[in-house]
Amino acid sequence: MSAKPKVAFFDFACCEGCQLQIANLEEDILGLLGLVDLVEFREVMTGTAPEYDIAFIEGSITRKADEERLKDIRNRAKILVAYGQCAVTGGINKLKNLHSDMMEVRKIVYKDKAAMEHLDTYPTRAVGDVVKVDLIIPGCPINKDEFVSIVKQLALGKIPRIPDYPVCVECKLKENVCRYDEGEICLGPIARAGCGAICPSNGVACDACRGTVSNPNKQAMHEVLAKYNLTVDEIIGKINIFAVDPEVSK
């Protein structure tokens, strides 16, 4: 890309924590603005543009209207990036999909106000369930450094790569005591690295907030759980927090 790529940011169902990570880039934001031409970003500016070289999508899809808006963005974007776990897998929003009746979910959360019209949503879908996604930036929230590195690679015309190996890799590089040696269950062996194994580095097991690697060994995870006299059902809460991968919990 010779001219600066036109970049836009959009949000759907989410807490906007990921775009806050970007707004919080501080000194890096100036460097980024040197690389790209920011044409749409509700959190930090006003204005719209007819087309984009790169569209960053945050949040998951929960309404018909969302779907149409997303498809329209897709049509106008050369590269579409799903960033943040809500967009990548559905994230925490997918917890509601554990219930089959959406009205029941509304009652759990909003009690007597459950009938409010704007709460009318369908089961959570990831961005990739609705349109073609060219690239993902996982994390809940995303890792600022990883975001910057991906924008750099895109601006340089490279195919961006994000880690597709387990958190154990980064954990070993930091020489942490393994949580399993402390009798805990850690999702690190199936979780996608890129966070620098921040949780085990601070003595806490990994919850796979960045989702899993693209080819997680769920069979191995089940066997290891069995060794600890646990079943997937017993740790399903842990696995479901970040909608890791429905396949892993089967």
Add this chain to the structure above:
Amino acid sequence: MEILKISLSDFLAHVNKKIQAGDSKQVGVVPKGSHFVFGELDEAAQLCLDYDVTILPPKKYFQPQREVLVKYAPKDASSYAMVNDCENLTLIGVHPYDLVAIHLMDRAFSEGERDENYMAKRDCSVLIGLYPTRGFEHRFSASMIDPQMPYKVADLMLIKLDDNQLALEVVSKKGKAYLEGAAVAKSDLSEAFLAQARNKVKDSQAFPLGPDKSPAYFKEKYEHPVWEKLGEKCYSCGSCVFVCPTCYCFDVRDEVELSLASGERVRYWDGCMIESFAICAGDHNFRKERGARFRHRVFRKTVTLPEKYQVMGCVGCGRCAQACTADIAGPMKVIKTMKEMN
């Protein structure tokens, strides 16, 4: 070889003098939670001379997890400058199997294409070995290493005689220089006594094959179902290769600053057990199956390196067996499973 004696407190006092002098970083084994690691000593009292195994081997000092090799300005070809940062380092308390591993790493990094970054760090180091006084359930090093080989790289060897006394084997000039000013005395100990003191702990298991028989044995098992059987349980998490003292694989990446005005070429640890390790030429993965990767790693230790160096490529430290959350990585486990399947 000169053999000396020193009291533990005098040895620690000497290490303290070295720390204060500050001309060589003093690194020793220190506790980390319920485990041990090599770490810089602020004072000699932190030094642990009675440990089972460290999480990572000492290789992290010679081939760091992240190492800048070149700095450059992307648009200026004349700007490319090699980086070779190293500092004087003394490693205290290296077990014999780790010394043998360092010897193997030295060969890998110096023969053929010499790796200046690794070798410069090795040249700046003093290695003080230590015979273990604590067993480790996964260790099987006695069956894997030639007891003379640690002396190829050690500068000094420590033998704990009791809680207060150490015997010191002075192996090299560097080792002798390290002891200058230390309160050492000539040893009056018999070789028989020392031999016993060197072998205070016994391994609970032994690998049945040496470097002469191992390559042929494993080559014949190339198509054995054990690879798939154990590979099926493998997370491809790489723990077994990162903790291995004889694994040296790395990846090299270019990292450019956001301004695109400056960049660094950096190498990171990488390893053959990671699924993306063998991806090349776009998206071609030449070692796609877990079982194939599992076999490759075991073959590196039992076939490739023994054929190349006539020494086992595994030193029997047992780290991989401990680090593997799927409990499949240990070479002892592999050979046992193989035999059970026959």
